Amino acid sequence: xxxxxxxxxxxxxxxxxxxxxxxxxxxxxxxxxxxxxxxxxxxxxxxxxxxxxxxxxxxxxxxxxxxxxxxxxxxxxxxxxxxxxxxxxxxxxxxxxxxxxxxxxxxxxxxxxx
Amino acid sequence: xxxxxxxxxxxxxxxxxxxxxxxxxxxxxxxxxxxxxxxxxxxxxxxxxxxxxxxxxxxxxxxxxxxxxxxxxxxxxxxxxxxxxxxxxxxxxxxxxxxxxxxxxxxxxxxxx
Numbered sequence: 087x088x089x090x091x092x093x094x095x096x097x098x099x100x101x102x103x104x105x106x107x108x109x110x111x112x113x114x115x116x117x118x119x120x121x122x123x124x125x126x127x128x129x130x131x132x133x134x135x136x137x138x139x140x141x142x143x144x145x146x147x148x149x150x151x152x153x154x155x156x157x158x159x160x161x162x163x164x165x166x167x168x169x170x171x172x173x174x175x176x177x178x179x180x181x182x183x184x185x186x187x188x189x190x191x192x193x194x195x196x197x198x199x200x
Numbered sequence: 201x202x203x204x205x206x207x208x209x210x211x212x213x214x215x216x217x218x219x220x221x222x223x224x225x226x227x228x229x230x231x232x233x234x235x236x237x238x239x240x241x242x243x244x245x246x247x248x249x250x251x252x253x254x255x256x257x258x259x260x261x262x263x264x265x266x267x268x269x270x271x272x273x274x275x276x277x278x279x280x281x282x283x284x285x286x287x288x289x290x291x292x293x294x295x296x297x298x299x300x301x302x303x304x305x306x307x308x309x310x311x312x313x
Binding site: 130186188189191 | 216234246249
């Protein structure tokens with residue numbers, strides 16, 4: 087049973103489209119995150135959600151919006167997709183005070199905008 | 201502004217020898233340091249971590265050393281095995297809440313037979 091699962095694994099879409107990536111965790115964690123790995127392989131945090139509240143919002147365009155229907159889900163909606171949005175997006179989760187443990191990642195969604 | 205730096209994009213080590221991966225950080229607020237291993241088309245998987253109050257943590261073949269005054273940590277893998285070939289990410293967090301992890305750019309470790 088996958089701890090953090092995200093769908094789809096691959097997503098190819100045209101510029102200007104709106105798309106969503108879904109994420110679910112079955113670990114009972116309190117906090118969920120979205121990370122982006124760009125073409126230079128740099129993993130950078132985009133958002134985190136704790137108890138349905140946005141905690142961190144790095145300098146991410148407002149075309150990106152996280153939506154959390156409940157503690158186990160954090161979906162990523164992207165509007166008006168641009169070529170530069172092409173990347174691998176990773177969902178992750180952790181306990182509220184993870185410290186040095188407990189950050190678990192999904193297997194990633196490779197988004198290609200053409 | 202990169203707060204976590206891994207200056208070696210790749211490292212090649214012979215099987216059976218020691219692999220040493222290095223990481224530097226700039227943010228004094230980091231309290232926990234983690235190493236993640238990543239295979240292609242998979243998510244990062246947790247390997248080992250260390251708290252800022254320690255200078256060494258060991259788990260089987262993996263040992264992480266922390267030099268807080270130098271803001272430097274290293275991961276030692278002994279002995280290196282072919283399955284260790286992967287990208288290794290150094291990450292850090294203040295750890296107090298939903299801070300998430302700040303990652304370095306990764307080091308691609310290649311274990312040669």
